[in-house]
Structure formats: structure tokens, C-alpha cells
Amino acid sequence: MRLPTPTTVHSEEEPHKIEKMKRVIRRIKFESELDLNFGERVADRAYGQKLLSCIQCGTCSATCPLAHYMDYTPRKIIAMTREGFKEEVLNSLTIWLCASCYSCYVQCPRQIHITDVMYTLKREAIQMGFHPKRLPIPILAQEFYKRVLKDGRNTESWLLVSLYLRTNPFIMLREAILGLKLFLRGRLTIGREHVKRRDQLHTILEHKKGEAPL
Amino acid sequence: MKYLYYPGCSLRSTGRAYEESLLSVLKVLDIPFEELNDWNCCGATSYVSIDETDAFALAARNLALAELQSPDGTINLIAPCSACFLVLLKTERYLESYPDVREKINSTLDKAGLHYHGRVNVRHPLDVFVNDYGLENITKRVKYPLKGLKVASYYGCQMVRPFKTFDHSHYPETMDRLVNALGAEPVDWPLKTRCCGGSLTGTIQEAGLRLNRLLLKEAEKRGADIMLTCCPLCQHNLECYQERINRKFDEKIDMPIAFFTQLMGVALGLSEKELGMQRLFKMPSLNQITHPKGEMVNAW
Numbered sequence: 001m002r003l004p005t006p007t008t009v010h011s012e013e014e015p016h017k018i019e020k021m022k023r024v025i026r027r028i029k030f031e032s033e034l035d036l037n038f039g040e041r042v043a044d045r046a047y048g049q050k051l052l053s054c055i056q057c058g059t060c061s062a063t064c065p066l067a068h069y070m071d072y073t074p075r076k077i078i079a080m081t082r083e084g085f086k087e088e089v090l091n092s093l094t095i096w097l098c099a100s101c102y103s104c105y106v107q108c109p110r111q112i113h114i115t116d117v118m119y120t121l122k123r124e125a126i127q128m129g130f131h132p133k134r135l136p137i138p139i140l141a142q143e144f145y146k147r148v149l150k151d152g153r154n155t156e157s158w159l160l161v162s163l164y165l166r167t168n169p170f171i172m173l174r175e176a177i178l179g180l181k182l183f184l185r186g187r188l189t190i191g192r193e194h195v196k197r198r199d200q201l202h203t204i205l206e207h208k209k210g211e212a213p214l
Numbered sequence: 215m216k217y218l219y220y221p222g223c224s225l226r227s228t229g230r231a232y233e234e235s236l237l238s239v240l241k242v243l244d245i246p247f248e249e250l251n252d253w254n255c256c257g258a259t260s261y262v263s264i265d266e267t268d269a270f271a272l273a274a275r276n277l278a279l280a281e282l283q284s285p286d287g288t289i290n291l292i293a294p295c296s297a298c299f300l301v302l303l304k305t306e307r308y309l310e311s312y313p314d315v316r317e318k319i320n321s322t323l324d325k326a327g328l329h330y331h332g333r334v335n336v337r338h339p340l341d342v343f344v345n346d347y348g349l350e351n352i353t354k355r356v357k358y359p360l361k362g363l364k365v366a367s368y369y370g371c372q373m374v375r376p377f378k379t380f381d382h383s384h385y386p387e388t389m390d391r392l393v394n395a396l397g398a399e400p401v402d403w404p405l406k407t408r409c410c411g412g413s414l415t416g417t418i419q420e421a422g423l424r425l426n427r428l429l430l431k432e433a434e435k436r437g438a439d440i441m442l443t444c445c446p447l448c449q450h451n452l453e454c455y456q457e458r459i460n461r462k463f464d465e466k467i468d469m470p471i472a473f474f475t476q477l478m479g480v481a482l483g484l485s486e487k488e489l490g491m492q493r494l495f496k497m498p499s500l501n502q503i504t505h506p507k508g509e510m511v512n513a514w
Binding site: 045102123126137138140144145155157178182185187188201204 | 260266
């Protein structure tokens, strides 16, 4: 029996090993792997170049009520956006956990519109299909969008059912009692609310077909 | 001065008690208002996560419709839900501050035969009651002063941020002044504008419950008998998830959560039904509150 020569082993295994080593060892990105203009493009979308003047003071992270659930604090997200870590930023949970409370927006000493930055990143992540699969928040946003685009108004009960169907239908069991309590108090409607002049609404909304990707 | 009223989607479902109580209070105070014809959803925080231009156009349709409905002068558009209030206000402000946004949105609206000229002033009902109608006038109309009731006013986030329209961004006091005018005692607490997590209770519940627990615990610690909100989502979160918070974190929180308009209505002598009290999970117990003459108030 002829053993494979060392050279063949080398050529077969090396790319795989290198890939593995990359994942395990290297934590720093080479400049060639970054998207260097990413920060500028995000800043353009989020009202002005202020994002680039961030002094990394961390006021945003300190004032954020959700910072301790985030994988990167808002300060880090801004630093990473500015430096071009596009994939990491768009894959992060941070942008989705932002509940738009505008606490950082009003506290920022550089007047960076951080909430608008987060919205810009959310839009980009959805458009590029970057968000973590089955994470309910982007799915809620998409379902809300569909509902309002169609009817002009949102019906909360329908929105929640479509959210649970797309994420985890078993949650409906968990929420059934609460739903029933709300229904008995007349706080959940079954009929779908809609505007009268849907044609007018659709002329306004279907005019745009989304932004160009960043 | 006639106000236009923009209900928003939540006031037609989970926040129905807010609409009922708000309209009853407006009527009893003789504040004239009219509902905005064929209003559409403001887009909340979700629409802008998908498409920003469309989100502005969606909100701007409401502003343009308001202008159609009242042809002259400045229009005061009342938006009771904090999210609607902010989205409409933000759209109004951004259209004013960024000419390119205004042009883009107006060219979109033009296609549907609408146009926005910048005449709308988006108002929160709290602002209308306190700053337009006036606290002295409210005090004059109070039938049952809510003596001895300790109230934690919870403003939530989007009513006071990012735009400072009528109060401070982190330590607002308008609702406390109103509570005072009704004869009750405002509780001083620091979490007035801390976020309740919004829709997180429906998506990442772990985080949502913890945020609400913090608010409830603090209000309880400061001795509040009741928490007042001015947003249907805050009210829903704080009220409907209390049981789950108690179970999960082994707490014994028992805090009634009402809309500020409901408490106003009680002091003004409106009935339980007019204020949508039966829609709340927990009715605030006002047994200790006495009438100036010493008799018990049975308004609930």
C-alpha cells in the first residue's frame, strides 16, 4: 500500500487549516478586509458627518438602558462603523436591541444622531439579509411594514400572530391567557383596521422601492 | 381654537381606555376637537427600520391631511401615543430642517394630490391640558380632589426625547404639576423617562421584563399607590407583564397602572365607563381618598 506523499496531504489540507486558524487565532482585521468608507456612508445617511467626530467618551453606552444586553456597546458600534467593520456591525444584536429611547441622542456631547445611525444600520442589515435568523425584532419590523403597506393601519393582534408564526409558534400558547384577558376587556380587536383611501396611500408608498445598498 | 385629533393604531386596540378617557376629559373641559379624517399609521419605530423615505412619507400623509382638513392658520394636532407623537413631530422637524428631505417627500405626496406646507404643530395632550388649558382652570373644575394619593408619573422616553417641546428630556415635571393640581401627591422618583423597552416584551421578553421590573420596583420603593403613563405601550408593558415579572423574579409587585387622563377624569367626576376603567387589569383602590367634606369618594 502506498502512503500519500506529504505534498498531497499538504495541498489538500492546508486551505482548510488556514481557514480554521483564521477563525480561532486572528482577532484583528487586516486593513484590506475592512470596508473603509462604511462610516462615511452611514454618516451620510444618518444626517451629517457628525458620526465621524465621535470622541469615544462612552456617554451613549452609559445612558443606554439596554447596553448590558448588547454584544457591542453603542460606543463600540460607532467606533467599529467608523473604522469599517461592516459585517460585525451589521451582524450585531446591538442594532436590534436599540429600542429608540433617544437617551444617547440627547446626551451625546458631539450631537451625533445615534438613534438615526442605528436605524440606518438596521435598514442595511435587513436589506443585506445580515440579521441573525429567527431574531424576532427584525421580523417584527418586516411584518409591521407589510401590514401598514397593505392596510395603512396596524392591527396589533394580527401583527403578533404573524410574528409568532414566523419565529416560534409555541409562543402563542404562552401568550394565550394574556391575549384572552385583553380580548375580554375589549383591548384586542379581531377585525383589521384600514384607511379608506388605500389607493392614495399606495401611490405615496410604492413610489419608492427602497434605498440603494450602502 | 379647535384641535385636530390623531388617535393612532394603539388607541383603537390595547390602549382603548386612553382614547375613551382622553375624549371624555376633552369634552368635559369643553376643549373643541375633531378627528383627523382617514389618518394612517405613523409607522412607529418599525417602518423606519425598513425604509426611511417611505416612513417619512407615511407620517407626512397625516400632516398633509391635517392641512386639507383645516385650511387656515397653524394647526394643533393632538397625538396621544408617545410613538405617534414622536414620529409625527420628527417628520415635521426633519422636513423643516432638511430641504432635500422636504423636497423628496413633497414630490412623493404631490403624486397623490397632497402637499405639506409646514403648518402643523404636533402636540401631546399633556402639553395641551397643562399649557393651553392651564392648571388653574383644571383645579377649578376638580370635583373630587385626590387627597393623599401618591402618584408616580411615568413619562416614558419618546414624549420628551429627542425634541424638547414642553419639558425636560430627563427630568420632566409637567405630569407631576398636573397631578398636584388634581389634589394628589406626586412621588419624586428618578426613572421617569427610563425606557420600558417598547416592543421588547413581545420579542426578547427577558430583556423587556427586566426593564419593566426596574421601573415597577422603584415606583413601589418610593411609596407610589399608582403609576400614571401617557403612552399605550408603556401602560401595556407595565400592566400586562406584572404577573409574569412577579413569577419570574419572585416579586410581589401590585401596582395599578393608569393613563393620566383616567386619573384626571376621576378628579373631574367622570364615571368609570366614560374613562374605560373596566379595561384595566387592576383598578386603583381609592378608598382612602376622602372628599373635602370627609365623605368617601366612590368614583371608581
